Each structure stands twice: as structure tokens, then as C-alpha cells.
Amino acid sequence: xxxxxxxxxxxxxxxxxxxxxxxxxxxSMFDYFLWYKKYPAEGPTFLISxxxxxDKNEDGRFTVFLNKSAKHLSLHIVPSQPGDSAVYFxxxxxxxxxxxxxxxxxxxxxxINP
Amino acid sequence: DVKVTQSSRYLVKRTGEKVFLECVQDMDHENMFWxxxxxxxxxxxxxxxxxxxxxxxxxxPEGYSVSREKKERFSLILESASTNQTSxxxxxxxxxxxxxxxxxxxxxxxxxxxxx
Numbered sequence: 001x002x003x004x005x006x007x008x009x010x011x012x013x014x015x016x017x018x019x020x021x022x023x024x025x026x027x028s029m030f031d032y033f034l035w036y037k038k039y040p041a042e043g044p045t046f047l048i049s050x051x052x053x054x055d056k057n058e059d060g061r062f063t064v065f066l067n068k069s070a071k072h073l074s075l076h077i078v079p080s081q082p083g084d085s086a087v088y089f090x091x092x093x094x095x096x097x098x099x100x101x102x103x104x105x106x107x108x109x110x111x112i113n114p
Numbered sequence: 115d116v117k118v119t120q121s122s123r124y125l126v127k128r129t130g131e132k133v134f135l136e137c138v139q140d141m142d143h144e145n146m147f148w149x150x151x152x153x154x155x156x157x158x159x160x161x162x163x164x165x166x167x168x169x170x171x172x173x174x175p176e177g178y179s180v181s182r183e184k185k186e187r188f189s190l191i192l193e194s195a196s197t198n199q200t201s202x203x204x205x206x207x208x209x210x211x212x213x214x215x216x217x218x219x220x221x222x223x224x225x226x227x228x229x230x
Contacts, residue, residue, distance in 0.1 A: 046218025104157035
């Protein structure tokens with residue numbers, strides 16, 4: 001039962017253009033949503049988060065949008081740079097089975113082409 | 115620079131062996147987690163701990179156990195390694211249970227375990 005889904009395994013974008021990564025979730029009890037970035041042979045690094053009471057959070061080139069009615073969030077990267085090429089994981093937090101935990105999506109591999 | 119250190123980057127073990135994966139953090143975080151990462155499945159939580167000597171099962175605890183004798187160290191134990199436990203194992207820590215806000219979780223670099 002995948003509570004957090006990233007339906008696009010990969011995405012290819014031209015350098016300088018906008019990258020949009022999508023994530024869907026099923027559990028309405030999630031209270032925070034986060035994005036992590038992972039390079040090969042490294043652990044994921046925290047990128048940006050958003051509270052469930054907000055619909056947008058911006059940090060430099062990165063913006064996360066939350067649509068609660070659609071149970072959908074997206075990460076926008078603009079302008080995209082070659083160093084953005086990585087796997088991006090969407091994550092959501094909630095109290096599940098008595099404990100506060102993060103649930104991760106499957107990941108989307110983003111490739112920025114020069 | 116804060117760190118989560120996993121003792122091995124690559125490990126090859128035989129089926130049936132008992133395997134120990136070690137994780138140490140230097141941030142005085144209360145919370146520590148073990149995940150495995152598999153293609154198409156993302157990160158799945160194996161076990162977590164909110165305090166010393168405390169442990170909770172995650173989503174896929176079967177075949178694993180953990181130990182947290184000291185605050186900074188969280189060990190993952192494969193009681194009898196099997197080929198389906200070949201995976202990337204990631205340790206993480208946080209000062210809050212959810213890793214929310216600017217902190218997030220801090221992950222180690224991972225241990226690529228191959229069971230033959």
C-alpha cells in the first residue's frame with residue numbers, strides 16, 4: 001500500500017528551463033511534506049518542506065506547491081542547472097501506528113541536459 | 115559539519131551470515147532510523163528509535179533487529195542474511211520525530227550490501 005507515489009521514474013529537462021516533479025499521496029493525516037535530493041553513492045539531503053496548512057513554500061530556485069484537495073504536491077526548480085541532476089524523493093510525515101514517521105515515494109530521476 | 119557515519123560503504127556477505135551495520139551520529143539527536151532503498155520502491159523504513167534502548171518496528175522489520183545502547187549509535191542486525199536483503203541501507207537521524215521544518219533528517223552515505 002503505497003501512501004506516497006511518484007509516478008514518473010525519470011524526467012529529462014533542458015538546462016535553464018523549469019523542472020516540475022510531482023507527488024501524490026493518499027493519507028489525509030499527513031501534516032508535513034518534504035523533498036529530498038540524492039546523488040549516487042551519497043545519502044539523501046533535505047531540500048525543502050511545506051506544512052499541510054500552507055499551499056506554497058519557496059527557497060531560492062526551489063518552490064513546493066501543495067494542493068490538499070487533490071492530495072498532490074509538486075517541486076518546481078527554476079532555472080534548472082546541471083548540478084540538479086539527481087534522484088528526488090518526496091516524503092510525508094504523520095502519526096502512523098502510534099508513532100510519527102516519514103513515508104517516502106519511489107523517487108524520480110531528474111536529468112538536466114546542457 | 116554535522117555527520118551521520120555508516121561504518122562500511124560496500125559489504126559482501128554470504129547467505130546465512132549474521133551481519134551488523136553500524137551507524138554513528140555526532141549531533142546529539144534523539145531519533146535514529148534505518149531505511150533500505152531499492153529501485154522502484156523508494157526508501158522503506160525498517161526500524162527506528164526515539165531514545166536509548168528504545169526501538170520500534172517500521173514497515174519492513176522482518177529479518178532484521180536493531181540495537182541502541184548509546185545515544186549516538188544505532189546498529190542494524192541481519193540475523194541470517196538472505197539474497198533478498200541485498201540492498202542499499204541508509205541510516206538517518208533527527209532532533210524531531212518527523213524531521214520537519216528546516217532540519218529534515220540527516221542521512222548517512224549508505225551501505226551497499228550484497229548477499230551471495
